[in-house]
Amino acid sequence: MIPVSEPLLGGKELEYVTDCIKTGWISSAGKYISDFESGWSAYCGKKYGIAVSNGTNALDVAVHCLGLRPGDEVIMPSFTIISCALAVVNNGGNPVLVDNDPNIWTMDVGQVAEKITSKTKAIMPVHIYGHPVDMDPILDLAEDHHLAIIEDAAEAHGAEYYSRSNKTDSWKRCGSFGTMSCFSFYANKLITTGEGGMVLTDDEALAKKARAYRDLCFQPHRRFYHDQLGNQYRLTNMQAALGVAQMERIDDIIAKKQWMAQEYTKLLQKVEKIQLPAEKPWARSVYWMYAVVLSDACGMDNTECAKRLYEKGVDTRPFFIGMHEQPVFHKMGLFINEKYPVAERIARHGFYLPSGLTITREQIDLVSNAVCEVLGP
Template identity: 55%
Template sequence: MIPVNEPLLTGNEKKYLAECIDTGWISSEGPFVRQFEQGIAARVSRRHGIAVSNGSVALEAAVAALGIGEGDEVIIPTFTIISCAAAVVRAGAMPVLIDSDPITWNIDAEKLKIKLKDEIDRKGNKKIKAIMVVHIYGLPVDMEPILELAEKYRLLIIEDAAEMLGQTYKGQPCGSYGDISTMSFYPNKHVTTGEGGMILTDSDALAEKCRSLRNLCFLAKKRFVHEELGWNFRMTNLQAAVGIAQMEQLDVFVIKKRKMGQKYTELLSDIKSIDLPVQKTDYAENIYWVYGIVLKDEIPFDAEEAMKRLGEKGIGTRPFFWPMHEQPVFKKMGFFKGESHPVAERISRRGFYIPSGLALTDNQINEVSRALHEVLA
């Protein structure tokens, strides 16, 4: 079986983990945590990095730190992981959904513009507080029009850069945009800590708030006296040690990812019945966090069936995100009644990604290509 993802742990991971064990620094108090925070922040040109236990809780803390709560609304793409919507809903706020661009699969800036014009200019909606942008699969969101809209309507920006460490938008690092950014270090990311995440900001006040929220809101002088409720979202020194070793190889990983993507494109470009990822736009070159494909309408079966057939040939796959407006949990809550977002609906049903992990070999890419040609012949 060729797995959909296998991390590459060939650097100083064992060395730094052994140092943690030898020194006894295995908890969140260890020195590697601060070093990792500083390294990620420097890489994406942010003043502050706050390490947390995973990317989902990074979003939770970011939303809370911005003061988003009951009665507020946050614009998010409908085509994203549920963590984005869950962070908004758990805060007591309401997600407002926008469909995807059919080419990049990211939030459609033109549809966002129309939505804001209708909700704020026409309806006078004062509940919308923020836009959560989520960079999807390999290409960043087209940020300039988003930033202009945020400035025009005085909206906060939360940048979910979970899949984009090492990527840039017009030369500026992803993770550097807006009021606050988040990242994930799950094993399928360019840099992994097993589990783990990061909150990034240039604001001293937001950074202080996030550090408090991740650490149960302990008071500096009276540790077990609490004026607010926080969470235990801390990252351990062991995780940070792995992250530092991974960061030492990030530039190599990015080059490897792009070469893998280019090889897949060369091998699969003769299959006219599928849409392949866009190699570049006028603002970014694809980083191929994963290599996604979308079945065209002439294929008489959907992604689920294609994945089943590939699995029978020993090829691991994973489906695309399922749209937020079609999530059963939100339907039970009465959210998004009557909403339709055709692009997201189509790519979620006809899209999936193939093995894309950093440990993938050229021979395995060739095997995946052969299997796809057989399944989609």
């Protein structure tokens, strides 16, 4: 079976983790934590990095720092992971949804303006499968309406967006746009710490708030006396050691993903029944996953297609199911009767192919042949 993803731990991971064990620095104190925080924030063009235990908690920290009041709204795409909506709901707010773009599957930025109300506090763009959101319209709306941006870059380490905002024409990395930006370092991500996450910001006060929140709001001068409630979201030094070793190879990691995408595209472009991942002229995708969408004419949904590919030794994963189709939110009275046609279609027809960093030329050929056999040229 060709797996969907396998981590590549081929650099100094073992050396750095061994160092933690030999020196006894195995908890959330230690030099790898600060090296990882400063290294990753600098790479993304942000001043402060706050490492946390996973990407879901990174989003929770970021939304917490907004200080939402009950009923405050955060605009996000329907098609995303539940972590985005969860962070808002858990902090007393209401997620407000927009549909997704039919070509790049990120939020449809053209729908955001009409969703802004007096209760809107933030916009949460989510870069999907390694392709950036069209950020300039979001940056403009945020500025005009005094909104925060919580950028979810969990799937887009090192991806770049050509921004013309503030009249600076330049390529900028995902994670550099948010008031607070969030990453996941789960084992299938471009940079992994096994489980892990980080919040980035340029704002010193927000960084301080985030650091306190991830560490139970202990007070520097009177540790066990609390005037705020926090959470225990700390990353360990051993996990950060993995992250530091991974970061050293980020250029090779991105190059491998882009090579993989190029090869798949060459082999699959003749398959009429699938839509391949697009790359906008203003984007440099890192192809976290090589994702495809079955055409309506194909007569098969992603479950059936996944089953047939599995029988041929190819593992796949289905796309997210939109937030407006989640029974748990309906039970809370959210998104009732809301319709987002693109999110609904790609949830049923989208899936991604084996895309791990260990993938070989031979595996790409095998996967592509299996896709051609199942779907025809």
